[in-house]
Amino acid sequence: MRIVVHGQQAFGKSVLEALLDRGDDVVAVYCAPDAGGRSDPLKEYALHLGFEVNQPASWADPVELEKFRSHNADLCVMAYVTAYVPEEVLNAPVMGSIQYHPSLLPMHRGPSSINWSIINGETNTGLTIFWPDSGLDTGPVLLQKDVAIGPDDTAGSVYFNSLYPMGVDAILESIDRIESGRAPKDPQDPAAGSYEGWCRQKDAEIDWYKPATTVYNLIRGCNPQPGAWTMIAGRKVTIYDSALAGSMAVEPGQITDISGEGGITIAADKGSIMVMQVKVDEEDKITALQYAERTGLKVGDRVGSKPSES
Structure with missing residues (x-):
């Protein structure tokens, strides 16, 4: 053939x-x-x-x-x-x-x-x-x-x-x-299913006020492209490797822990995200701990913005 x-x-x-x-x-x-x-x-x-x-x-x-x-x-x-x-x-x-x-x-x-x-x-x-x-x-x-x-x-x-x-x-x-003549042509149901366009940068901004599972799914679904991102100290930070973490009684978007064994933990609604790998603007990927050390990021700092500020 x-x-x-x-x-x-x-x-x-x-x-x-x-x-x-x-x-x-x-x-x-x-x-x-x-x-x-x-x-x-x-x-x-x-x-x-x-x-x-x-x-x-x-x-x-x-x-x-x-x-x-x-x-x-x-x-x-x-x-x-x-x-x-x-x-x-x-x-x-x-x-x-x-x-x-x-x-x-x-x-x-x-x-x-x-x-x-x-x-x-x-x-x-x-x-x-x-x-x-x-x-x-x-x-x-x-x-x-x-x-x-x-x-x-x-x-x-x-x-x-x-x-x-x-x-x-x-x-x-x-x-x-x-x-072999055994190839079916089974019609799709035109009323069923779904259609979505390109997943782009505008779709990948993290809203820390959403449930942690929703944030985690966004990060996973955008890794490696287009990359889920948030603003930290006026710079765009794209998040790659991450994990779900426990809930803390703090406002979403607040850094609750910085650990050499893990990374930067950021509060969301009903949980938090441990961030392990990031990229700042168009620079190379680095560990979250390296990013924290380079920028002086500390527990209690906030990332992203409140919904009313977006």
């Missing part, structure tokens, strides 16, 4: 590697246009192997569509594509296109599905391989795999430890099902 790989970043590279390792016939590689001065790992790997890498600036260009059709592909494998792809492209291969999505569709359609599932405090997620259509993650489902979210999991740990490796295997399994 002639396959086009359309993807990005490390996940796209791993899918291409896996397909080539088992002898699949990859006839073309597509990835997003270069951005931010950083080269895409999928692009670099494909170029190293001698592939021409296609990076359409817009699928509205009829030349790009004709070029895609010229590959005479049987299937397009979309390995973590977040940009819109029109149906003319999706349907160009003989068997159409399949796409990886890191949630159990129809739940958490959209580009930040892992973030939102953890921010919402959910204990289960998964991945879906589906047949994309003109909607946003709305096409029929081919297969799904469940993944548990542990109480201390982060967006990074759920993705890299589970959804990433399982996703590569799920794509291979899906291709095998297609080749």
Whole structure:
């Protein structure tokens, strides 16, 4: 079967590697246009192997569509594509296109599905391989795999430890099902599920007056990107490694402990958060204790702002 790989970043590279390792016939590689001065790992790997890498600036260009059709592909494998792809492209291969999505569709359609599932405090997620259509993650489902979210999991740990490796295997399994004629197209219920947009900086500001579990879920769901943050002494401090801690009879946002064995403990509603790793503005990550020592932070100091001050 002639396959086009359309993807990005490390996940796209791993899918291409896996397909080539088992002898699949990859006839073309597509990835997003270069951005931010950083080269895409999928692009670099494909170029190293001698592939021409296609990076359409817009699928509205009829030349790009004709070029895609010229590959005479049987299937397009979309390995973590977040940009819109029109149906003319999706349907160009003989068997159409399949796409990886890191949630159990129809739940958490959209580009930040892992973030939102953890921010919402959910204990289960998964991945879906589906047949994309003109909607946003709305096409029929081919297969799904469940993944548990542990109480201390982060967006990074759920993705890299589970959804990433399982996703590569799920794509291979899906291709095998297609080749054997056993690939379902189970419609999604358009009235079910949810859609969320990008999880951005504006969504990641910590409100210490919210319950500690809610704050902890936000920190976990934003780790490593976009990073949950708060203001301390006029500077933006992003929090990474952290843990739930006990309740203290103090106002939320107050520092209740600074310990070399842990870090900085900050009160929230009905509990507190022990902060262990931070980043200040655009500087490198450091331990919370290092941050406290450098800035002179002490027990009793306040972080963030009261709701009326936000």
